[in-house]
Amino acid sequence: MFFIDTHCHLDDILFKSISDQIYQKAQFLGVNIILVPSTNIYGFDDIKNLSHNNSGIFYSLGIHPLSVIPNTHSNLDILYKLVTNVINDKKFIGIGEIGLDFRNIYDDRNITLQKEFFVKQLSIAEEFSLPLIIHSVKSQDILLGFLKKRHNSGGIIHSFSGSYQQANSFIDLGFLLGFGGSITYKRNTRVRHNVSSLPLTSIVLETDSPYMLPSWLNKDGGFFNSPCEIASIASVLANLRNCSLAEIANVTTKNVVNLIPKLNYFICNSK
Numbered sequence: 001m002f003f004i005d006t007h008c009h010l011d012d013i014l015f016k017s018i019s020d021q022i023y024q025k026a027q028f029l030g031v032n033i034i035l036v037p038s039t040n041i042y043g044f045d046d047i048k049n050l051s052h053n054n055s056g057i058f059y060s061l062g063i064h065p066l067s068v069i070p071n072t073h074s075n076l077d078i079l080y081k082l083v084t085n086v087i088n089d090k091k092f093i094g095i096g097e098i099g100l101d102f103r104n105i106y107d108d109r110n111i112t113l114q115k116e117f118f119v120k121q122l123s124i125a126e127e128f129s130l131p132l133i134i135h136s137v138k139s140q141d142i143l144l145g146f147l148k149k150r151h152n153s154g155g156i157i158h159s160f161s162g163s164y165q166q167a168n169s170f171i172d173l174g175f176l177l178g179f180g181g182s183i184t185y186k187r188n189t190r191v192r193h194n195v196s197s198l199p200l201t202s203i204v205l206e207t208d209s210p211y212m213l214p215s216w217l218n219k220d221g222g223f224f225n226s227p228c229e230i231a232s233i234a235s236v237l238a239n240l241r242n243c244s245l246a247e248i249a250n251v252t253t254k255n256v257v258n259l260i261p262k263l264n265y266f267i268c269n270s271k
């Protein structure tokens with residue numbers, strides 16, 4: 001079976017000395033492609049190198065909403081320059097991780113700043129017709145408002161936690177919805193309802209590792225999550241939707257490839 005982990009921070013400090021090992025094991029388990037988004041400009045080089053050293057790893061460039069700090073607007077120029085440099089890189093797949101995160105944010109200045117960075121990065125993506133990898137926490141409607149005004153090339157709403165209605169609004173705008181560890185907890189009734197009833201053609205798998213531990217790792221006192229968990233997360237999804245694991249693997253993989261045709265090159269060459 002062929003799986004894609006659409007959101008994994010394999011450059012995270014927790015993976016420092018074991019990222020190669022994790023990558024090999026994930027490949028062995030059928031997680032053939034891993035998309036690694038950047039979160040701040042300091043990680044750009046590492047992520048690029050990681051992708052070029054491992055054939056199944058692809059990267060996106062962006063500044064995460066929680067990495068947005070005052071007086072760093074020049075980082076947006078650095079991002080722009082880098083995107084122009086790597087636009088023809090076959091491992092570079094989009095703009096992200098960008099977005100809005102209003103959890104525990106009570107400072108209007110931070111909200112304004114997050115919006116400024118988000119809008120500017122939407123413009124960069126639009127200029128180069130690049131897909132977006134979006135992080136959205138307690139901000140779905142505001143984010144939808146921004147996206148409705150633009151002409152972006154779709155993307156992935158990672159770790160989607162909004163309502164069924166919001167999910168459909170994102171789908172109408174050409175977005176896929178990423179689901180991972182959160183669907184493995186019985187208490188997460190809304191997310192489990194969404195992932196069971198939305199069209200499978202709009203769903204992609206992700207781990208958000210090393211974060212977002214699935215229930216079994218949590219129960220075992222696990223320290224970190226990894227792309228190796230994708231098949232088990234996909235099994236939970238297959239159970240929830242009452243379909244086969246093969247169908248989950250095939251359709252979710254196809255969804256990602258439709259969004260990012262560059263991946264086809266890798267798939268054709270790895271068969």
Ligand SMILES: [Zn+2]
Nearest residue numbers: 007009097208
């Ligand atoms: Zn992330």
